[in-house]
Amino acid sequence: MDSTKSNILVIGFGGIGTMTAYNLEAGGRATVTGVLRSNYDLVASRGFRIWSCDHGQVESWRPTSGMNAARPVRNKADMMIVTKAVPDARTMASPFDYIVVCTKNIPDIPPTVAEVIAPAITPRHTSVVLVQNGINIEKPIIAAFPENVVISGISLMNSSELRPGEIFHQDHDNLIIGAFRNPNLDIETECRAAKLFTDLYNASEKATGEYSAEVQFMRWRKLVYNASYNSLCAITGMDTSKLRLTHTAVTELLLPVMLEVKSVARAAGYQLAADQEDISLNGDPLYGYFRPSMQQDIEKGNFMEVEVIVGEAVREGQRLGVPVPMLSTVYSLLKVLQFRTKVNKGMVELPPMKDFGAGNIVEVSKP
Structure with missing residues (x-):
């Protein structure tokens, strides 16, 4: 060398x-x-x-x-x-x-x-x-x-x-x-x-x-985008452009998540820009049709970065006494998707299906 x-x-x-x-x-x-x-x-x-x-x-x-x-x-x-x-x-x-x-x-x-x-x-x-x-x-x-x-x-x-x-x-x-x-x-x-x-x-x-x-400040700033777009694109299966073109997704999902991340960051000592949610919301070209990493992961059947992107933000909110109802809901949905991936990869052994007395019907209906 x-x-x-x-x-x-x-x-x-x-x-x-x-x-x-x-x-x-x-x-x-x-x-x-x-x-x-x-x-x-x-x-x-x-x-x-x-x-x-x-x-x-x-x-x-x-x-x-x-x-x-x-x-x-x-x-x-x-x-x-x-x-x-x-x-x-x-x-x-x-x-x-x-x-x-x-x-x-x-x-x-x-x-x-x-x-x-x-x-x-x-x-x-x-x-x-x-x-x-x-x-x-x-x-x-x-x-x-x-x-x-x-x-x-x-x-x-x-x-x-x-x-x-x-x-x-x-x-x-x-x-x-x-x-x-x-x-x-x-x-x-x-x-x-x-x-x-x-x-x-x-x-x-x-x-x-x-x-x-300003390492931590920069990470919280990026988290405003990742916790919202990355998560919601994975959950909905829609890229950033389609999500933005759905008005209710912006007002009822993206912006509320972004504002919660800002609130947790502020409580942790990191004062993000007053218009950070607007910067993050419009950071990608409207017609760029970007598929964030978590969306790509779920589409490929891979595991997502649920804990470091959303789980840690939720836990920081709880530690600092900041309400994060939207983040918590997003976190719960992502954990369900993560569990599904574990099942599909054979990492979870599910109990056999109970037929409730319909065993013969089930057998007859099998292709």
């Missing part, structure tokens, strides 16, 4: 993770190792196909090396060994400087983020960058790795995986970066690590890495 480059592990190669990793390598100041999951076999054989508004069309791209969870494979494109296992830092010649986590943050579905990244962590050296949605996501990471810097990454780009290994990136990559406060470390150390990562992200001159010391 080039010792002049930062050694970076990226975990999660969906739409956001792939573009994050590609941009880091495009800057020439990072060597990226990728942990791939469902798309590993396809990407190992032919690489990613990328259509990007920032980087143009890219064919057959692979990170410097790629990983997931079982067997080693020879990557013919760059002659690097790729494997399917999160690397063990104890066996590596050079530790990872940064671990960038771009997976969904779903603490109610094992394994947890802390469990996934644990083998690759070098105490007092590796910084963990959480490019994930939600609030309070840093707490379990700081608890598991009290000697390591934890950095917030708020991605504002719209990028999705159209098919396995095919990425469509349709608006500018803007990543807001800042250190979460770890009481075990000095602020200077945390800020230095966050600012260096910002420099690495800006090195490509194609994307924007925006350093901000």
Whole structure:
């Protein structure tokens, strides 16, 4: 490995993770190792196909090396060994400087983020960058790795995986970066690590890495959008444009949820803009027909980030004495959908159906 480059592990190669990793390598100041999951076999054989508004069309791209969870494979494109296992830092010649986590943050579905990244962590050296949605996501990471810097990454780009290994990136990559406060470390150390990562992200001159010391404020601001649009698009099956064109969805659903998030943020000490709900409501082009991540997840039969986006907001409201009736209702509906996904994936064993004496009728009616 080039010792002049930062050694970076990226975990999660969906739409956001792939573009994050590609941009880091495009800057020439990072060597990226990728942990791939469902798309590993396809990407190992032919690489990613990328259509990007920032980087143009890219064919057959692979990170410097790629990983997931079982067997080693020879990557013919760059002659690097790729494997399917999160690397063990104890066996590596050079530790990872940064671990960038771009997976969904779903603490109610094992394994947890802390469990996934644990083998690759070098105490007092590796910084963990959480490019994930939600609030309070840093707490379990700081608890598991009290000697390591934890950095917030708020991605504002719209990028999705159209098919396995095919990425469509349709608006500018803007990543807001800042250190979460770890009481075990000095602020200077945390800020230095966050600012260096910002420099690495800006090195490509194609994307924007925006350093901000107001990490929690930025996360609450994005939550106004995510807790409303992300949740309600998933529940209704309608994209952002269709939802906005339904007047009652705006006045009776979107705006009430946004206002509740603002109220909880204010009670937590974060004064969002007076018109933040209008900014969030109209942030996407009216005719953009965007499908937020939770809607895409439910359509694919995947788990959603229910807890970090909505559950934590509800719990913060309860802790601070702020009424959140709409958020609580949305949370309950999302948990029902999450349970359905667990059933469909065979994670819940349901009791057999009782025939109530109609067994013969049921048998006769079977195709």
